Amino acid sequence: METAPQAVDWSALAEAATAAMRNAYAPYSRFPVGAAALTADGRIVSGCNVENASYGLTLCAECALVGNLHMTGGGRLRAFYCVDGGGNILMPCGRCRQLLYEFRAPDMELMTTQGIKTMDQVLPDAFGPEHLERTR
Numbered sequence: 001m002e003t004a005p006q007a008v009d010w011s012a013l014a015e016a017a018t019a020a021m022r023n024a025y026a027p028y029s030r031f032p033v034g035a036a037a038l039t040a041d042g043r044i045v046s047g048c049n050v051e052n053a054s055y056g057l058t059l060c061a062e063c064a065l066v067g068n069l070h071m072t073g074g075g076r077l078r079a080f081y082c083v084d085g086g087g088n089i090l091m092p093c094g095r096c097r098q099l100l101y102e103f104r105a106p107d108m109e110l111m112t113t114q115g116i117k118t119m120d121q122v123l124p125d126a127f128g129p130e131h132l133e134r135t136r
């Protein structure tokens with residue numbers, strides 16, 4: 001029997017992403033970002049961007065989020081929400097879509113500026129761990 005996908009409290013995720021954004025270290029871009037995700041087992045993990053004087057070393061909010069995911073028990077991401085400094089929905093950058101893809105739950109959804117989308121919609125034809133298996 002198939003289990004129904006876990007319901008997502010999007011406003012709780014928006015709140016967690018906004019709280020995370022307030023911890024951002026973004027003195028160079030002055031563009032704070034916060035990201036939050038619901039894990040498949042019901043936790044909320046979050047992260048903020050952390051910039052560096054060597055600009056290219058900037059860590060996006062999603063980097064901290066996936067680190068937080070692993071530091072708090074690992075698992076899979078069921079739903080994702082990202083905000084800018086004004087608390088507005090922000091699209092994850094291309095690199096971060098790939099970071100999220102690695103840890104997606106099969107039914108993962110993302111809040112986007114165009115409404116709720118699936119991982120496949122925001123990163124179609126993705127490269128993933130399964131492709132490494134094929135060439136070995």
Ligand code: THU
Nearest residue numbers: 029031033049060061092093096
């Ligand atoms: N940024 C993120 O944290 N996540 C994204 O998905 C988009 C961009 C950050 C990186 C940088 O500190 C600032 O936004 C401006 O690019």
